[in-house]
Amino acid sequence: MDTMAPRQTDSDRRAAELLAHTQHTCDPVLREAVGWLPEPLHAMIGYHFGWWDRDGRPGAFRAGKSLRAALTLCSAQACGAKDAQAALPGAAAVELIHNFTLIHDDIMDGDDTRRGRTALWRIWGATDALLAGDALHALAVRLLAGAPSPDPTAMVAELSDTVIELCRGQQHDCAFEHRTDVTVGEYLGMVAGKTGALLGSACAIGAMSAGADERTVAGFHAFGRDLGVAFQLVDDVLGIWGDPEVTGKPAGNDLARRKRSLPVIAAIEAGGPDAAELTRCYDSDEPLDSGAVARLTTMVENGGGRSAAVAQAEHYLAQAINAIPAEQVSDDLRALAHVATHRDL
Helix, strand or coil: CCCCCCCHHHHHHHHHHHHHHHHHHHHHHHHHHHCCCCCCHHHHHHHHCCCECCCCCECCCCCCCCHHHHHHHHHHHHCCCCCHHHHHHHHHHHHHHHHHHHHHHHHHHCCCEECCEECHHHHHCHHHHHHHHHHHHHHHHHHHHCCCCCCHHHHHHHHHHHHHHHHHHHHHHHHHCCCCCCCHHHHHHHHHHHHHHHHHHHHHHHHHHCCCCHHHHHHHHHHHHHHHHHHHHHHHHHHHHCCHHHHCCCCCHHHHCCCCCHHHHHHHHHCCCCHHHHHHHHHCCCCCCHHHHHHHHHHHHHCCHHHHHHHHHHHHHHHHHCCCCHHHCCHHHHHHHHHHHCCCC
8 A cells, every 4th residue: 555655754754744733733723612611521522632631630641643634734735725724623623523423432332442541431421421522513513613714604514414424324333233244335335424424524624725616625525535435444454453552442352342344344245264153253142252352353364354454445545546636636645645544554
């Protein structure tokens, strides 16, 4: 997967600079927006963002990488934005929506940790965590409505449509957990809605902030959507084979939860020697200990699940690049796309 940059080290370095710059410029906007919230929502969200501990004591805790916000800013620049400040409300709004989905996902998935720390819902309870996520959604809309862009109303509509698509994608994802006949095609369609939609919206909002025409906005939306699918497929690989120090979750976490991610679906669909055993294990309610998870990991890899996921990620990455004219695929967008799809594969 080296189509994005001539030298990985240069791409990694540039992406790190972009992400750090995005965090630096977006952080004040996010803190001001979160400051509008009453307690205890304010304390809960600050904890989730890594600004302080559960008791409100400031500290340097692990935070998100701000990839989506960076894509918004870089898309605006690629579309000729003269002032990057115009895209900041959109970038911050996208980050708020992303974190709204993370909080809700942790509750629905029963995940106890997020970014190496106890998940929000495990401290304040599911009810309060749901309300905190809903508050982030409202803050995102408020930010966009007041954005100094050519058409804030259009950006609010874009983000609202995206949230609806995210909800549909999440509903499909949850439904897949109870089905034994999910196909690779169905799964890819779900990912396009659940993960691709927000990255597509991030890029589209960046283009809209720069006053781009509808055709250009659509191209950037397609770029982000396909990049989002590639991103999720890499996440699927990391969910089974990722380093816990990188992912913040135990090795084989997706298998232990019997999550039907693409590597598992592809291995079963391929019908190899272990396909029937994989299906039996996924249909069973028997607890999976570390030994069972290790055996499942081997079966999925031997069944071609890992290689299938990587190949699909490569396909969607190339498709993303072809969605916009070559002159608009800036070095910064290339660097971000590279880092999104080269996370310790």
